[in-house]
Amino acid sequence: MSKRVLDACCGGKMFYFDKDNPDVEFCDIREVDNLEYYPGRFLTVKPNTVSDFTNLPFEDGSFKVVVFDPPHLIHAGDKSWSRLKYGRLEEDWEDTLRDGFNECMRVLDDDGLMIFKWSEIQIPLRDILKIFQAEPLLGEKRGRNKNTHWLIFMKAARAQEVQNEKP
Ligand SMILES: C[S@@+](CC[C@H](N)C(=O)[O-])C[C@H]1O[C@@H](n2cnc3c(N)ncnc32)[C@H](O)[C@@H]1O
Numbered sequence: 118m119s120k121r122v123l124d125a126c127c128g129g130k131m132f133y134f135d136k137d138n139p140d141v142e143f144c145d146i147r148e149v150d151n152l153e154y155y156p157g158r159f160l161t162v163k164p165n166t167v168s169d170f171t172n173l174p175f176e177d178g179s180f181k182v183v184v185f186d187p188p189h190l191i192h193a194g195d196k197s198w199s200r201l202k203y204g205r206l207e208e209d210w211e212d213t214l215r216d217g218f219n220e221c222m223r224v225l226d227d228d229g230l231m232i233f234k235w236s237e238i239q240i241p242l243r244d245i246l247k248i249f250q251a252e253p254l255l256g257e258k259r260g261r262n263k264n265t266h267w268l269i270f271m272k273a274a275r276a277q278e279v280q281n282e283k284p
Pocket residue numbers: 125126127128129130131132144145146147162168169170171186187188189202203204205
């Protein structure tokens with residue numbers, strides 16, 4: 118893979134300045150064409166690859182940066198605008214998020230970084246970090262911006278190696 122960045126669940130690519138950036142492999146489990154998810158608001162989901170973040174079709178260590186912004190709602194009506202726009206977690210959500218995190222780490226280069234976004238609307242960040250069993254390098258700890266946290270993780274094995282190298 119010559120692209121350096123993977124977005125494992127890109128949705129509407131809201132935070133990209135260039136939604137067709139050739140250096141980003143955009144993935145999502147669905148394709149959506151101009152859906153009116155809320156009166157007057159439209160969503161297009163146009164991934165390069167339709168794939169499941171719990172089973173990514175890439176080799177180990179393929180990307181320098183992995184972006185992981187999974188669904189964050191467990192309670193959302195089938196036809197609610199939030200489910201249409203962001204997706205919804207199902208009953209096995211803990212396994213799904215753990216498997217997704219581990220899969221994103223697998224395809225991350227040893228010296229790469231993972232950018233994780235979590236909106237703490239229904240599930241607190243501390244519960245997610247317990248599921249991941251990983252400590253972020255840095256990030257917005259208090260989620261002041263509408264309960265949204267942006268965190269950066271390093272690959273665990275490499276981070277441990279560096280710790281061990283300390284005099
Ligand atoms: C919070 S939204 C991402 C929003 C996106 N970052 C944006 O800027 O619009 C979560 C996305 O994860 C996708 N998704 C849900 N389950 C998935 C899975 N197992 N594998 C890949 N994508 C998944 C949903 O289709 C949805 O587009």
